[in-house]
Amino acid sequence: MTSDAAGPEASVPPRRTYSFLGPAGTFTEAALAQVPEARGQIWRPVHNVGEALADVIDGRAHAAMIAIENSVDGGVSTAQxxxxxxxxxxxxxxxxxxxxxxxxxxxxxxxxxxxxxxxxPVAYAQCLQWLTRTLPAHAHIPASSNVASALGLLDGTSDADAAIAPPGILEHHDLELLAEKIGDNLNAVTRFVLVGKTVAPPEPTGADKTSLIVELPDDRPGALLEMLEQFATRGINLSLLASRPIGDELGRYRFVIDADGHVHDERMADALLGLRRFSPKVIFLGSYPRADRAVVRYPDRYSDDVFVEARDWLRGLLSGEPEG
Structure with a gap:
């Protein structure tokens, strides 16, 4: 005889795995700590962006946190x-x-x-003014990562007297704090994205961003302008436009784009249709809530109602309805 009542452990969902650039104490870990649904789950440290994304594709991780843009150094090309x-x-x-x-x-x-x-090297460049003022006679040893610079002090692999590292390193390792807030730009910010497998976009919040990668069809005058017009003529602001070589030949580029708005917005959907007609390859990376939760503003002439009315007007013309 068997019981219909399941044990208490049967109702507990399996823990999810999230990959991030490790080890513990990195800025990427600090980004992952902001994800409510990742709390209490398995955090898997990896060595590079490729490994993090491979974890997602191969099912080892539900999602991966990667750095995509820095306010001082610009886009992270390896991630893009x-x-x-x-x-x-x-x-x-x-x-x-x-x-x-x-x-x-x-x-x-x-x-x-x-x-x-x-x-x-990137961290060193962002702290160079402070180092020059405070330690004018110092010398620099390059490290492979922000955390590796500090760990080398503890495991004996580094001859350095000190290391530049993220503040989170102090939560995980017994190190002496010699100075804090040594960055030259106090407003520096890194933008991270949480990447999962392809899913349907969530419902728009009004404070959304759409990320795309668009290839130009060929190397000719006006090609970039034609691509940008797909957004400009629909009142869509671009918060990121970065070019990356495709790599198959000189003069061939793809553009990494962040556009204000959601794919469910009529103006954004119309822009994507225009891009699809223009470009040999458009990669839709997702529509998602902005980190700053800033509401996207646009003129009334680009509202959803205007696009819907224009489509209805065209349908009327094609069906032979009298114009009112």
Missing amino acids: DALATVPGLRIIGEYLVPVDFVLVGRPGAQLDDVSLVAAH
Whole structure:
């Protein structure tokens, strides 16, 4: 005889896995910490963007958090190229992380004793003014990542006296804080996107963003202008426009685009149809809520009602209805 009542463990859903650029303490981990549905789930550290996206495609992870843009250095080309070449992916959310750095040393270290600093080249460039003022005679050892620069101090693989690292490193490792907020741009921000497998877009919120990758049909005068007109003539603002070489020959480019609005908006849907007619390849990466939750504003002449009325007017012409 069997019981119809299931045990309490039967109702507990399996934990989801989220991949992120590790190890613990990275800015990417800080971005993942902003995702409510990722809390209490499995966080899988990986070595690079390609590995993170492969986890999603192969089913090892429900989603992956990757950096896509930095307010100081611009677009992250490795992430943009991966999204352009790996099919079956969809951006399902975006998150902003302030880029702040600390200078750390081995336990007991002092700032006055620092002469050799380990840092990822990008982090070093963003802290160079502070280093020049505070440690004018220092030398730099390049590190493979922001976290690796600090871990090298602890495992003995680095000869540096100190390292530039994200503040989160102090939550995971026993390091001496020598200085904080050493970045030269206090408003620096990195934009991250959460990427999953292709799904239907969520309902619009009014504060949305649509990401696309569009290839130009050929290298000719006016081709870029023609692409941009698909947005301009429909009142759509672009918050990101970055070019990346396709790689098959000189003069061939794809453009990474963030457009204000949602694919369910009539004006955005109309722009995508125009792009599809114009471009040999349009990759829809997703429509999702903006991280800043800023409501998208546009003139009344680009409202959904205007596009619907225009379509109804055309249908009337084709059906022979008298114009009123």
